[in-house]
Every structure is written in structure tokens, then in C-alpha cells.
Amino acid sequence: MRALFLIVYSAVLQAIDAKGYQQELPDIWLTNGNPWEIGRPEITYKIGFYGTVDNFKWSPAEEVTLPALISFPPSHLSSFPSG
Numbered sequence: 001m002r003a004l005f006l007i008v009y010s011a012v013l014q015a016i017d018a019k020g021y022q023q024e025l026p027d028i029w030l031t032n033g034n035p036w037e038i039g040r041p042e043i044t045y046k047i048g049f050y051g052t053v054d055n056f057k058w059s060p061a062e063e064v065t066l067p068a069l070i071s072f073p074p075s076h077l078s079s080f081p082s083g
Contacts, residue, residue: 036072043068 013025044067048060 038070040068040070
């Protein structure tokens with residue numbers, strides 16, 4: 001496919017091909033990881049999925065253990081767009 005032009009907005013990459021059809025393309029901005037996240041592998045959390053509730057207590061059917069991530073969202077007074 002040869003793109004006549006590209007539209008880049010947020011995490012969306014689109015191209016208009018030679019026949020005038022819109023094509024959505026994979027966006028590779030996170031190929032090398034998110035630059036605003038810092039991994040903390042020494043801190044882990046158990047995350048539960050599915051399960052049942054008995055006497056107001058939830059028991060997950062499946063659990064995964066994941067490392068913590070620190071993310072730096074912009075403050076509400078910053079000029080950086082947040083949406």
C-alpha cells in the first residue's frame with residue numbers, strides 16, 4: 001500500500017491509499033516501552049479475576065501477580081494535553 005498522506009492523532013495512525021480508502025496502521029510509538037512509566041519489579045500486586053461472592057466477601061477464581069509501575073501523568077495545571 002502506498003499512502004498518499006498520513007493522519008497522526010494521539011495513538012492512531014491512518015493512511016489514505018491510492019484508491020482513496022482509509023487504512024488503519026499499527027502505531028509503533030510504544031515499541032520500546034512507555035517513556036512515562038518506570039517499572040518496579042521488586043513490588044508486586046496480586047490481581048484477581050472472575051470468582052464468587054459469599055457473605056459479602058469476594059474470592060477470585062484466578063489470580064495473576066504483576067510488578068508495579070510508576071506513571072507520571074501531567075498535573076492539571078500543566079500545558080501538556082491530558083486526553
